[in-house]
Amino acid sequence: SAVISQKPSRDICQRGTSLTIQCQVDSQVTMMFWYRQQPGQSLTLIATANQGSEATYESGFVIDKFPISRPNLTFSTLTVSNMSPEDSSIYLCSGVGQGITEQYFGPGTRLTVT
Amino acid sequence: QKEVEQNSGPLSVPEGAIASLNCTYSDRGSQSFFWYRQYSGKSPELIMFIYSNGDKEDGRFTAQLNKASQYVSLLIRDSQPSDSATYLCAVNSGGYQKVTFGIGTKLQVIP
Numbered sequence: 001s002a003v004i005s006q007k008p009s010r011d012i013c014q015r016g017t018s019l020t021i022q023c024q025v026d027s028q029v030t031m032m033f034w035y036r037q038q039p040g041q042s043l044t045l046i047a048t049a050n051q052g053s054e055a056t057y058e059s060g061f062v063i064d065k066f067p068i069s070r071p072n073l074t075f076s077t078l079t080v081s082n083m084s085p086e087d088s089s090i091y092l093c094s095g096v097g098q099g100i101t102e103q104y105f106g107p108g109t110r111l112t113v114t
Numbered sequence: 115q116k117e118v119e120q121n122s123g124p125l126s127v128p129e130g131a132i133a134s135l136n137c138t139y140s141d142r143g144s145q146s147f148f149w150y151r152q153y154s155g156k157s158p159e160l161i162m163f164i165y166s167n168g169d170k171e172d173g174r175f176t177a178q179l180n181k182a183s184q185y186v187s188l189l190i191r192d193s194q195p196s197d198s199a200t201y202l203c204a205v206n207s208g209g210y211q212k213v214t215f216g217i218g219t220k221l222q223v224i225p
Binding site: 031033041042043045048092102103104105106107108 | 148156157158159160163202204212213215216217218
């Protein structure tokens with residue numbers, strides 16, 4: 001299984017600012033994903049991070065709000081832009097190894113927007 | 115829209131009993147099925163996956179899949195208080211490594 005780390009683990013941000021979350025995987029993965037988990041809810045897929053190209057966003061999520069980069073096979077960033085209190089959530093990075101379908105998750109970033 | 119349905123619970127079982135967690139899915143083309151355990155304030159941890167009809171056992175955990183009924187379950191034998199967590203069912207519809215998660219069932223094992 002892949003070991004995934006995220007930074008920061010938590011942050012409190014002011015409305016209108018942006019936060020960039022970093023995700024590092026200890027081994028090469030074929031796919032990397034970003035999820036959001038709001039209190040009491042399940043995981044919602046934001047986008048698939050594609051190496052060297054634009055991310056693939058799910059319905060309801062747009063690049064201007066959640067720009068994503070993946071410069072290589074083991075690293076990705078998610079930026080939450082122009083934040084509002086509705087963006088308060090846990091943001092999770094996940095990865096899938098080559099030839100398998102099981103996803104592994106990072107520890108998450110707990111974001112609070114005031 | 116592809117959906118994964120779970121009862122949110124809580125499901126309460128006494129210590130030592132069998133906990134049975136259930137999940138149904140809407141996409142008949144789904145090919146891979148996963149169970150994740152999520153402790154409060156932690157990220158999901160993969161505990162079981164199953165691809166074929168029937169049962170798959172791993173220690174105290176058994177995953178059961180019935181594609182005809184579009185039903186997948188997780189049995190936890192000899193439940194322990196440390197099993198108290200939310201269990202997320204996830205389904206992959208194939209061709210692309212993206213899964214859809216259910217809302218999760220909260221399990222409480224009573225000592």
